[in-house]
Amino acid sequence: MSEQTQLKARSPFAEAFEMFRRNHAALAGLAVLLAIIAVAILGPVLYPGNPFDMVWAPFTTPGTEGYLLGTDYLGRDLLSLLIHGARVSLTVGLAAAFVTVTIGITIGALAGFYRGWVEEVLMRLTEFFQVLPTLLFSMVIVALFGASLLMITIAIGLVSWPAVARITRAEFLRIRELEYVTAARAGGVRNGGLMFRVILPNALPPIIVQAALMVGSAILFEAGLSFLGLTDPNVASWGQIIGSNRQYILDASYTVTVPGIAIFITVLAISLVGDGLNDALNPKLRER
Amino acid sequence: MGILIVIAQRTLYGLLLLLAVLVLNFTMINLAPGDVVDTIAADMGGASAELIAQIRAEYGLDQPVIVQLGNYIWRVFQFDLGHSYFYNRPVTEMIFARLPATLLLVFSAQIFALVVGILLGVFAAQRPNGLLSHIVTFFALFGYAAPVFWTGILLLIAFSLKIPLFPVAGMRDVTVEGFFPQALSVAHHLVLPMLTLGSIFIALYSRLCRASMLEVLGSDYVRTAKAKGLSPRDVTMKHALKNALPPVVTLAGLQFSAVISGAVLVETVFSWPGLGQLALTSILARDTPTILGILFFSALVVIVGNLLTDLVLRLIDPRVRAKA
Numbered sequence: 032m033s034e035q036t037q038l039k040a041r042s043p044f045a046e047a048f049e050m051f052r053r054n055h056a057a058l059a060g061l062a063v064l065l066a067i068i069a070v071a072i073l074g075p076v077l078y079p080g081n082p083f084d085m086v087w088a089p090f091t092t093p094g095t096e097g098y099l100l101g102t103d104y105l106g107r108d109l110l111s112l113l114i115h116g117a118r119v120s121l122t123v124g125l126a127a128a129f130v131t132v133t134i135g136i137t138i139g140a141l142a143g144f145y146r147g148w149v150e151e152v153l154m155r156l157t158e159f160f161q162v163l164p165t166l167l168f169s170m171v172i173v174a175l176f177g178a179s180l181l182m183i184t185i186a187i188g189l190v191s192w193p194a195v196a197r198i199t200r201a202e203f204l205r206i207r208e209l210e211y212v213t214a215a216r217a218g219g220v221r222n223g224g225l226m227f228r229v230i231l232p233n234a235l236p237p238i239i240v241q242a243a244l245m246v247g248s249a250i251l252f253e254a255g256l257s258f259l260g261l262t263d264p265n266v267a268s269w270g271q272i273i274g275s276n277r278q279y280i281l282d283a284s285y286t287v288t289v290p291g292i293a294i295f296i297t298v299l300a301i302s303l304v305g306d307g308l309n310d311a312l313n314p315k316l317r318e319r
Numbered sequence: 320m321g322i323l324i325v326i327a328q329r330t331l332y333g334l335l336l337l338l339a340v341l342v343l344n345f346t347m348i349n350l351a352p353g354d355v356v357d358t359i360a361a362d363m364g365g366a367s368a369e370l371i372a373q374i375r376a377e378y379g380l381d382q383p384v385i386v387q388l389g390n391y392i393w394r395v396f397q398f399d400l401g402h403s404y405f406y407n408r409p410v411t412e413m414i415f416a417r418l419p420a421t422l423l424l425v426f427s428a429q430i431f432a433l434v435v436g437i438l439l440g441v442f443a444a445q446r447p448n449g450l451l452s453h454i455v456t457f458f459a460l461f462g463y464a465a466p467v468f469w470t471g472i473l474l475l476i477a478f479s480l481k482i483p484l485f486p487v488a489g490m491r492d493v494t495v496e497g498f499f500p501q502a503l504s505v506a507h508h509l510v511l512p513m514l515t516l517g518s519i520f521i522a523l524y525s526r527l528c529r530a531s532m533l534e535v536l537g538s539d540y541v542r543t544a545k546a547k548g549l550s551p552r553d554v555t556m557k558h559a560l561k562n563a564l565p566p567v568v569t570l571a572g573l574q575f576s577a578v579i580s581g582a583v584l585v586e587t588v589f590s591w592p593g594l595g596q597l598a599l600t601s602i603l604a605r606d607t608p609t610i611l612g613i614l615f616f617s618a619l620v621v622i623v624g625n626l627l628t629d630l631v632l633r634l635i636d637p638r639v640r641a642k643a
Contacts, residue, residue: 159339161573162625164617166580167598171610174602175351251466255584258468259599273469284476291469299464 050311057307063300071121074114082111082267103276103286112267113293119268120250120294123184127249130188132242135195136231142196143203144226154200157193165190166255173261180263187252191245198241202234236312240305247301254294269294321640322633329629333622340618341395344611345388351607356380400615401608405601410612413597418616420490421593423505424585425578425620427513432520433571439521440528440567441560447533455525462522467581471515471588478511485511488590512589516581520574527570531563538562565636572628575621 051057103109142153169186176182206212207230215229254270256262262271269290276286356374360366366374375381379390394401400410443455479487485507486492492504535541536559544558545551583595590596594613601609632639 159336161576162336162618162621163340163343163614164576164579164583164621166583167595167614167617170583170598170602171347171614174605174610175347175607247464251464254466255468255580258466258584259587260603270466273472280472280476281480284472284480287469287472288476291466291472295465295469298466299460302460302463 047311051307054307054310056303057310060300060303060307063296064304067117067297067300068121070114071117074117078111078114080108080111082115083107083265103272103279103283109272109286109289112272113269113290116267116269116272116290117293119180119266120253120270120297123180123187123253123268124246124250126184127187127191127252128242128245130185131191131245131249132195132238134188134192136199136238138192139196139199139201140203140226140231140234143200144207144222144230150200153196157196160190161193163190166252169252169256170259170261173256178261178263180266183253183256183262186256187249191248191252195238195241195245198237199234202237203230206230206233237309240309240312243305243308244302247298247305250294250298250301325629325633326626329626333626336622337615337619338392340615341392342388344615345391348607348611349384395615400612403601403606403609405604405606405609410608413609414594414612414616417592417594417597420591421579421582421586421595422620423509424512424516424582424591424593425575425624427509428516428582429520429571429575429578429624431513432517432524433567435517436521436524437528437560437564437567439525440530441532441555441563443525443529444532444536444563445555452529455529459522459526462519465518466584467515467519468584468588470518471512471585474511474515475588490592508589508591512585512591515588516578516585519581520571520578523574524567524571528563528567531566532559535559535563561635565632565639568628568632568635572625572632575624575628576617579617579620 103112138153138157142150142157168190169183172186172189173182203226212225212229215225220229250269253262253268254273257268257270258274258277260274262268262274264271264275272290273287276283280287356371360371360374372381379387382390398411400414402408403410403413406413439451439455439458443449443452446452475487478484490505490508491501492508495501495504532555536555541554541559544554549558579595582593583598585591586593586595587599594617598610598613601613
């Protein structure tokens, strides 16, 4: 290693941050995402009132009478529904991604670390879950066990983990053979410590990227389920607005297109941030 | 000879996966609160304890769980997926009535997405920083971020309501007679659902095909092909594409379950009379046998789709053939 590279060496986080900062698309995505999160947190304060209240005549077109986005088929303020729905959609997205990543990391880590029959069994299980169409499977879970937000979150997590498990396993397979793992093992670190304190932190970058994208997929997933009507009807989410107004697209298409734009922009922002993280955290790309 | 053994192995593995789906189905029925008899009793407006016990015995629900599981699997192997309480018809009969519509939608969307995705990817790879490359990148982002049902509704508003080019709903015009006019009518109805469902996957495939083509175009043998004076077209289409395709086909094979998931939403938007619509109505009606039957058949479609992908891969990639 030459003198110069020694001087240049910085913490990997600073380096990743620098990469991310130079990516304009990712920065734009992050800005949009932060704005949406701010709306989700502050919205109910800035725009109080129950979004389910009927405030005006049904199908008031956007822009009239102070109702910026108009009203839906029950005369509910669409803007209020949208703002209050942001909180639900984002929360379900985050929580479902958390469930997904937790299951995926556990299964992938066990399979990649122990190899042998453990890996064989867990990877067969992963393949099995990949054969089941995710949306249908989660529809079945929600139908059998009830359409509460908690159940929807669990259902999304239960059907989406295979991708995370595969990535985690691949990383574990690669890292477990590295010298510092052997050194740690020789130093007396037990299996649990090796898995979660030695290998996992080094396996995290691709998992973080996948987790970020999972939040987007989970938001789309929740929207799909609620579009079909498989959701808690007493909680406003973006998909639920679309689902409940579905029959009226002939009369008032904006009740469906507007919440769709909210979902689209949010998921787009998340995937831009995810792509940016991918470039920033993937050391192979850094030299380019 | 070799290929037959591979097909046999794959089929056997597929059967094992299907068996696992049945075990899962059975587990879910047993874990879910309430059973068949509760549903029947509720439909009858309540039943006495003796009657309930009698019905339980009739359905074999008083036997040990493992015997029940065996019975369930045995019945499925005789093509008996149970009886729908909601429609009062055998589940298999209803599924077979709906399956062709879903298969048509799923396979046409896959093929459409593959053809368009590959073409876009190939052309974008010609100029990695050209306009088309940027369009492909943008489209890939759009396809990922747009909820498929929303895309469907937008297309429906644009091309059925504002500009009435395509029908709003359904699969065929019932007034049309004769085979060819009917096929034409189905094709006409298919356009928008296929475009909608395909849009997600065009995005995926074009992005991967572009990356894969760029990698192949940089390899030595492509330079050799160019050096010996082949036209750029021949180099791209005959030499490079052949090696850029396998990853795209592999990805497409992995997407079958996602295509079916998307089909559920697309069928709902366009009132396409397929399995997805049946799934939704039976879920809203809490018709468990039908729901589980659909889950079983959709897994079957995915498994067959994977098998077909394997065969296509063997056709286009001699390296896969050599490995087996």
